[in-house]
Amino acid sequence: MTTVYDGLPFPRTDLARAATQFARENVHAAIFNHSMRTYLYGRFLGEHRGLRPDEDYDDELLFLGCVLHDVGLGPKGNGDQRFDIDGADLAAEFLTKQGVDPERIEVVWDAVALHLYFEVASRKQPEIALVTEGAGYDLGPTGPALPPGYADRVHAVLPRLHTGAVLYDLVVEQALAKPQKAPLFSFPGELVRQKTGDAWPTWRQLMDKEPSWHDYDGYRPRTG
Known part of the structure; x- marks a missing residue:
């Protein structure tokens, strides 16, 4: 069931309401608003391709993936993994407690865990x-x-509150406290690199770091 909230369409099932409240309580206001807008824009992009809510896809599942996709950036979701994976685990935990079927939880987990990987998620x-x-x-x-x-209508209801800047700060803050949350060459890792100015090692340096299999010993690059 979908209704209009301040002129904007959001699913208003009991589960959607519970997920909205959960996200609102567990992430920064700027991130919450971003998550809600993500649904509106995701739905718009789907409609642009001729995808109809609740006919071509499960609208409630889309909303759940959107509203929960950044819960890993809140204190409750700040575990020892990248924020996208921590967020997927927290979303699954929340939905399990709500009695959601495992098959539906798996879709939401994938949506949250893959949201930084456009080329994969888009397929x-x-x-x-x-x-x-x-x-x-x-x-x-x-x-x-x-x-x-x-x-303008969306931002009147869900103001940006410096979304991009807040997102950057939260990712970096988590990763500086727990470096394992920002692996080399990952999205969080790149934001930390930009913040600190530290140089990433080259591939050769990684391969030569002890303990090493010494794959470059005696290696002659291919030519021609």
């Missing part, structure tokens, strides 16, 4: 792909243009 089912696409659109609206005035 998945709409309930996964549109989370990534909607989140990306909210941070940089490339692609089809929104209807005139729609962004």
Whole structure:
């Protein structure tokens, strides 16, 4: 069941309401608003391709993936993994407690865990792909243009509150406290590198670091 909330369509099932409250209580207001806008933009991008809510995809599942996709950036989701994986685990834990079927939980887990990997997520089912696409659109609206005035309506209800800057700060803050949350060459790792100015090792340096299999000993690069 979908209704209009301050002029904007959101699923209003009991589960959607519970997930909204859970996200609101567990992430920064800017991240919560970003998560809600992610659904609106994901749904818009789906409709632009002719995908109809609750006909071509499960609208409640899309909403759950969107509203929960950044819960790993809140204190409750700040574990020892990258924030996307911690968030997926926390989302699954929440949905399990709500009595959601494992098959549906798996879709949401995938949507949250894959939302930083556009090339992978975009080839998945709409309930996964549109989370990534909607989140990306909210941070940089490339692609089809929104209807005139729609962004203003969305921002009036869900103000940006410096979303991009807050997202950066939260990812870096977590990773500086727990370096394992920002592996080399990952999205969190790149944000930390930008913050600290530290240089990443080259591939050769990684391969030569002890303990090593010494794959470069005696190696002659191919030519021609």
